[in-house]
Amino acid sequence: MTETEFLMWVRGPAFQVATLVFVIGIIVRILEVLLLGRKANLAEARGSAIAGGLRTILTRMWPDRGTLQRSTFTVVAGYVFHIGLFVTIFLYAPHILLIRDVFGVGWPALPTTIIDAATVVTIITLLAVLIYRLRSPVQRFLSGFQDYFVWLVTILPLITGYLAFHRIGLTPPMLLAIHILSVELLMVTFPFTKLMHAFTLFMARWYNGAIAGYRGVRS
């Protein structure tokens, strides 16, 4: 298999399979949670569950002061690498091009120098997060194989993307193919690991907020 054939396989059949697994996996997992249903709440409502749910989805975007003071590093590093991932995934021109190719919608891109800097910052932050996890006795105790595995599949596309952009080590088509392949690995593991939190966090926030809202208390 030549480099071009490998790149074509990665862009073609492999991407189709990864997309199928990603879409089916996410929809199945979300439906499984939703269709499990909840018992009817027989208590009289003291407030709006909907308002409480929506409010909590928004308010949990910011950390409360106590959490920030107790785990400053975790909170700050968490924000940095999540924003970094958002910027590198959704505001880099070739990625927007891919999105427009698939969904027909696009948006303006950020200059590549900013994306480049964001990638470096995100990679460094993810490395720092791993070191912190390994050095903190509590976090290490709580971590299992999956935690390290999802860390790996998250950082791989960043590293391979950085290498592909700067064309370090291998030929450009090979670097591009490896980058796309690393994203495909992320896509097929996404629905079956903790990475699902990208979708379920809004459901969980809604649920917490809705319970409190129904009871007429702040969540």
Place this chain on the structure above:
Amino acid sequence: MAKHKTLIEALQQQGISRRSFLKFCASTASLMTLPPAMIPAVARALEQARRPSVIWLSFQECTGCTESLTRSHSPTVEGLIFDAISLDYHHTLQAASGHAAEAARMTAMEENHGNYLVVVDGSIPTANAGFSTIAGISNRDMLLETARGAAAIIAVGTCAAFGGIPHASPNPTGAVAVSELVTDKPIINVSGCPPIPVVISGVLTHFLTFGSLPALDELGRPKAFFGQSIHDRCYRRPFYDKGLFAESFDDEGAKKGWCLYKLGCKGPTTFNACATAKWNSGTSFPIQSGHPCLGCSEPDFWDGGGFYRPLSTPTGDIGATLLYGAAAGAAAGVALGAVNQARKRRAQQAHQPVGVDDLEKGAGHD
């Protein structure tokens, strides 16, 4: 005898002044990233160089490479250097034909054994020897026979360097590059469809000056010309970095000269000197005239999923895959949901409430 003339004599006969010759030496040295101190050495070597014997073999090709190298817009020093080599065999250009032509090749091979250069354009068919023959000799046999006594082989054009268009899927002739058949000779790949004329004269200059081939990249191409990507040297690069792209060939972005990445430009993955050496006596290059780079100097550029699709986009219909995936996911999710509900109901039915009596019963056992 013309063959024993030095290169400078041949050039002088063509009316090339010493000043033009030195300018050529300086620009070639700078193109090949040689230090300025090397310019006199280049000039001295070229002045004293005997015309090297060159055997040019054309196999499965379109003659575009020969056109590119011989039919420059105006007579250039590059073109005259090309004229000044002793081109002993080139079946497109030579006057002789038939047995006389083949005899010229054999004579050149015998007289210059171990010293002549072989230039190849076109790929070599391996599926059937009869697919391409010259004077009844298959391309493969002619290449192997001629390569035996060669000092070095210059594979000119993407077909000779990497298989090129004949090698494109499904490759009906089993076309291969020179490097797949000849493994015991130094091979220099001057890829491109066609390659830039100045690259071949640069390679010849290097060979005449140092008696060796220039530094090559991992694909066997001279680093001096193929060391940087089109993208890195593209004058439209600032637009890429700013995220300003032409969306079609006639929109505002295209008129303003923005980056052509979204129109399928292969500049980021293509290594060649187009953006710096340019074409037609340094007039322009494809991107400058508003067309994305096709990546013609790279292996398998013909099979890259379409010239007008960027390399980073999927080749299949992902929209359809998403729809089918969503439908399948919804069906599977609902089915699994029903199974879970049934399991939950069974669990509820099987549930046995524990009352105070049960607790007391349990306490009695102790």
